[in-house]
Amino acid sequence: MYDAIIVGARVAGSPAAMLLARRGHRVLVLERATFPSDTFSTHFITAPGTALLQRWGALEQLEKRGVPIFDHVLLNVAGNVINTREVFGPTQVCSPRRTDLDVTLRDMAAEAGAEVRMGSSVTEVLFDDAGRATGVRVRDADGNVTEESASVVVGADGRSGIVGRSVNPEPRDEHEIRGSGLYAYFDGFDYVTESAGMLDGAFVFAFPTGPRSACIGTEIDRSHDDAVHADPAAVFYERIAADPDLERRVRAATRNGRWHSGDLQAGWFRHASGQGWALVGDAVCLKDPLLGHGITDSFVGAELLAAAIDEGLSSGNLDAALARYDEALWRHLRPIYEASRDAALSFDKSGDDLFAAFMPAQMLIQEELAMVQAGGPTL
Incomplete structure (x- = not known):
């Protein structure tokens, strides 16, 4: 019997497993995919998440894989460029491809x-x-079916994962997602740092993923979904044309692989625990990717969940500890969740209006960074 079975080995499951194993617990991680493999992602890891990667020893491993680390982001707001280092000071951020991040974790x-x-x-x-x-009952790659038991079953398998479907948790909040993401990977791309643009009618981004390679894309209102599906390249180049410098550098680069588009229509924040089970990552908190904060949310959740399971197994009162996790997760993630939900109500507006909606959440992210630097998150 295991102390914990974690279903899903990506950005929520693997950190939770790592932190529990480091505390001496017997952990089984079950992942249906094989790595390295891509999954639809924001890529960008905000400063609090990057700080947690550094704490765990993972940031050094990502650098060894060629992932660039930066201390600022350039924001193009309707033609006016803002350097976040001049606003917030230097704060480390990165945007690894999931083929690097998930394997490392x-x-x-x-x-x-x-x-x-x-x-x-x-x-x-x-x-x-x-x-x-x-x-759980599990089928391996050869078709063999076995049953495994544990003190707690953790769903870290995403928004449609089997653990979440099986326990059917009550929602704390539900909302419509208005943004539609579209991106591709480009090689031979000339970059200085992470960059994003809040332009009229669209949010565009260029996130370096490796030496002279980047994930480049746009987020626009879902009312344009038909156009995205019909001709993603046309939509992409139309949007980045609003930033002539970005367009020039993209056209000088070479697209590597297919276009990736998102299909998120509904967001939520669910209760995250019950009798013998817990959820973490997108299984519990799903929102518009505008802020690029989903991976950081998964990292924060992993920290809190590992602490709760450790506390519960040590005290003999696991359900009480999991209930504390549920409340702590809501307390920690709620401010940025709500700010992200509200910032992304509409994309068909000016770049200045997008920036005005975007900045309150940025202030909350800085507060979260200070919390991580002070040793948090805590139950």
Whole structure:
């Protein structure tokens, strides 16, 4: 029997497994995919998330893989460029491809002592007669089906994961997502640092992922979804044309691979725990990607969840500790969740109006960075 079974080995599951294993707990991680593999992502990791990567020892590993780290972002607001270093001071940020980030975190979980099984699909969450989660039924890559049991089953398998579907948690908040993301990877791209543009009718971004490579894209109102599906390249180049310097550098680069577009239509914040189960990452908190804060939310959740499970297993009162996690997660993530939800109500407005909606959340992110630097998050 395991102390914890974690379903999902990406940016929520692997850090939670790593932190629990470092505390001496027996952890099983089950991931249906094989790595390296891409998944739709914001890529950008805000300063609090990057600080957590540094705390864990992961930032150094990402740098060894060629991921560039920067101390500022350039914001183009309707033609006026703002250097965030001049506003907030130097704060480290990065935008690794998920083929680098997920592999790094998975490997660190395994190195910490977690048992990680790739290509393993959970087909059922198991419950006892009292409704308590007790384990999972899992099918491996060869089709073999086994049952595994644990003190707690963790759903870190995304917005449509089987753990969330099985426990059907009550929502704290639900909202419509108005933004539609579109991006591609480019090689031979000339960059100085992370950059984003709040332009009339669109948000554009260029996030360096490696030496002279970047994830470049746009977020626009979902009313343009039909155009995105019909001709993503036309929509992309029309939007970045509002920033002539970015357009010049993109046209000098070479697109590597297909276009990626998002299909998020609904966001939520759900209750994150119950009898013998917990959720973390997109399984509990899903919002518009405008702020690029989803990966950081997953990291913060992993820290809180690992602390709660450790406390619960040590005290013998796991359900009480998981309830504390549920409340702590809401307390920590709610301000930026609500700011992100409200900032992204509409994209069909001026760059100045987008910036005005964007900045309150940036102030909250700076407060979260200070919390991480002070040793948080805490239950």
